[in-house]
Every structure is written in C-alpha cells, then in structure tokens.
Amino acid sequence: MTYKPYLELVRKHFSFLNDHFNFASPLQLSSDNDPQGYGRYALIKYLSAWAFVIIERERDNVLSVRMGPLSEENGLAIEWIVEFLTDRNKTIDFKPYIELKRTAWTIRQYSDVSQAYREGRDVRQYGNKAVVTAIVKELDREQAWEEYRLATYASAIQHYCEPFLSGDFSKWPNLCKYVDQKIEDRIRSWTHNGAKHN
Numbered sequence: 035m036t037y038k039p040y041l042e043l044v045r046k047h048f049s050f051l052n053d054h055f056n057f058a059s060p061l062q063l064s065s066d067n068d069p070q071g072y073g074r075y076a077l078i079k080y081l082s083a084w085a086f087v088i089i090e091r092e093r094d095n096v097l098s099v100r101m102g103p104l105s106e107e108n109g110l111a112i113e114w115i116v117e118f119l120t121d122r123n124k125t126i127d128f129k130p131y132i133e134l135k136r137t138a139w140t141i142r143q144y145s146d147v148s149q150a151y152r153e154g155r156d157v158r159q160y161g162n163k164a165v166v167t168a169i170v171k172e173l174d175r176e177q178a179w180e181e182y183r184l185a186t187y188a189s190a191i192q193h194y195c196e197p198f199l200s201g202d203f204s205k206w207p208n209l210c211k212y213v214d215q216k217i218e219d220r221i222r223s224w225t226h227n228g229a230k231h232n
Contacts, residue, residue: 047188055199057082084201099187
C-alpha cells in the first residue's frame with residue numbers, strides 16, 4: 035500500500051461535496067506541523083454559500099465529523115443528525131478496531147519507520163526485516179481503518195443530509211432541540227448515577 039496524505043483520503047471520500055453540492059475545495063486549517071496530516075491534530079473544512087462540513091481528527095485517532103449552517107460556529111455531529119433524521123432508526127456504526135499484538139519494536143523505530151513510510155522513503159535502514167515489516171503492516175492497517183471511517187461518515191452525509199447540503203435548514207431548529215434534550219438526558223443520567231454511588 036502507498037501511504038496517502040490524510041487530506042487526500044478526505045478528498046477521495048468527500049468529493050461529492052464539490053461535485054454535487056457546490057462546496058469549495060477543502061481547507062486544511064491545521065495538521066499539527068505534519069505535512070501528511072497524521073500528526074496529533076488535523077482539521078479540514080468544506081464551505082459552501084450556506085453550510086460547512088468539518089472533519090476533525092484528534093489525538094489517539096479520535097475522529098469527529100460535523101456540519102451546520104454558516105450562521106453557526108460549531109455545527110452538530112453527524113451521528114446526532116442521522117439519528118434525528120431517521121427517527122432514531124439509524125446510527126453510524128464502525129467496525130471495532132482490534133489492536134495488533136505489537137512485535138518488539140522501540141518507539142524510536144516505530145517513529146522513524148512511520149515517518150519514512152509516509153514520505154515514501156526507504157524504510158529498511160530502521161531495523162531488521164521482521165520489525166520493519168510488522169510496523170509497515172500496522173501502518174497500512176491504521177490507514178485502512180482511517181479510510182473506512184471517512185467513507186462511513188461520507189456515506190451517511192450523502193444519504194441523510196442532502197437537504198442541509200442543498201441549503202434547506204428548515205428542520206435545523208428541531209434538530210438542535212433534539213440534541214439539547216439528548217445532552218440534558220445524558221447529564222441527568224450521569225448525575226443520577228453519581229448520586230447513587232455516593
């Protein structure tokens with residue numbers, strides 16, 4: 035597998051925003067000083083005349099995708115939007131990420147191999163063949179997982195968020211109320227459970 039920059043993966047799966055909904059090319063607002071976009075933080079934003087879509091990848095592979103009208107600053111998570119628009123019949127489900135049993139490599143070896151591999155350089159100088167092969171397999175697996183998640187979010191947006199992408203936000207106020215209620219219920223549940231344990 036050839037390692038692709040993160041922005042390239044995003045463009046591959048979210049190109050429908052440009053092609054069908056008149057969004058501008060994505061802006062990579064931050065990549066944590068990693069030119070490949072695989073640092074501790076990456077934020078990519080799509081904008082149209084009426085809406086935005088944000089793909090945010092944080093430390094430890096935490097990925098959030100959200101959208102909203104331009105009048106809002108943060109938007110809402112796609113999970114909430116899909117749940118609301120499908121009357122709670124559909125949720126975004128990801129395959130579980132199963133950690134590999136790591137071969138005995140040092141953090142330095144992993145860092146050196148991953149940087150060289152992502153930049154398309156020869157990785158053989160950074161350890162014996164077994165160690166380098168194991169690290170490359172892990173990197174390929176991590177990228178496949180990243181790509182699967184991006185594809186899942188992109189598919190959900192394409193199938194369920196078409197009115198918002200087209201500028202019709204008539205359901206947005208009710209969606210916001212729904213999300214506020216869900217958050218209140220969750221906080222109430224935490225508070226109640228915390229009180230029971232005290």
